[in-house]
Amino acid sequence: MEFPEEFKYTEDHEWVMVEEGLAVIGISDFAQDALGDVVFVELPEVGVVLEAGKAFGVVESVKAVSDIYAPIAGTVEEINDELVDAPEIINTSPYEDGWMIKIRMIDASAADNLMDAEAYQALIAEES
């Protein structure tokens, strides 16, 4: 299982990558593996303001429904439309093609407080 060093992670298994003032958000390799085959994704509309820690979307596997939580606050700038028709991309490419949303952060340094790859791996080692 991979956990890119340059990403930040949350206890709810989302990842965040900050580029050019935007935070790109998805779910971790651990999360996609635990879910199993992803068959449905529901994402917010562009322009919606997300509150940190609040659910912003849903991923469904064959068996289960899971909320996805906003790691940091911000306004949705872009959503990954491809996931609507091909949600399985989240399984095959959780960190690249499987990104979910890009948000304009309210506090540009908010991501600094999230876990780094090492801390996140320690967390999931504890959970599993």
Next chain:
Amino acid sequence: MKTTPLNQVHRELGARMVDFGGWDMPVQYSGVIDEHLAVRQAAGLFDVSHMGEVEVTGPNALAFIQQLTINDASTLVDGQVQYSAMCYPEGGIVDDVTLYRFNESHFLFCVNASNTDKDFVWMQQVLAESALADVTLNNRSEEFAQIALQGPKAEEILSALTAIPLADLVYYHFCEGEVAGVKMIISRTGYTGEDGFELYLPSSSAVEVWQQLMTIGGPHGLLPIGLGARDTLRLEKGYALYGHELSRQISPLEAGLAWITKLDKDDFVGKTALVAQKAEGVPRRRVGLIMQERGIPREEYSVYVGDREVGVVTSGTMSPTLKIGIALALVDPDVAKADTELEVAIRNRRMQVKVARPPFVK
């Protein structure tokens, strides 16, 4: 937690294990969709050793079974299997079962795993109240392992391990014979809607037989299948599952099991209540639902016509074959006709569904 004789085998195969009604069972190996499609296109191997087996013997075995179950067991011939159910006097379902007839004084019930103890106590109670002599009930669940081999390649794979002419074994019939050198019951039945077999064998031989089937079946595309795909396979065919479509609060007439409810046979437990329910009209009907929009209907989601709540989803999933949401639901009789347009509440939205008569996948 209870384990089957194949528990270690599942772990070695890298299965994800879950607590299924007190049993430590594999929910998936390679992935639910992959496994599902393997069963539809080639073959799959299932450990269903958690299922219960209760033997009924004695000169009055048939007479007892006629009182205990809602289907007509008198139509069975030796070597035949029947899908049936047991009801409470109020008409609710104790369990759905398959019944095997060896001869007129020897039968075997296969019952749902989590219901085994409850069913056995119920059978003993019905027997005690029946005043029938010379009937013996034997819970043999521990002795039996059960392996299901399902899919279009099932016969070809099993034939390589047995001398039994499987082409002569027709659907819902069984025989006794050797597979991989192990004496067992070979039943042409299943819960996937595909051709296939359910093997009842001694627990001590389960690992050996499983490994031989995997070795022979591998080149044919045989995969081990977990409970996840077992559920999606049965849902695509519209088969009921106890605890979802069937329960003490649901009668077989509501559950779509009128076809096995033989109200014209002599007295059986629940008959009076079911005859009355039929005369009055059933309060709910089990139907299939097909999503008309992207979305997955799940158990306990409410079903609506406008503002009126007309029912509830009992099981739902994304169909791996059709790639659309499908469900079974209990709804008011006036909205149970095929093609009726309903709505299902998915989170905060109402989404369009259409009533359909299962199977969803032919």
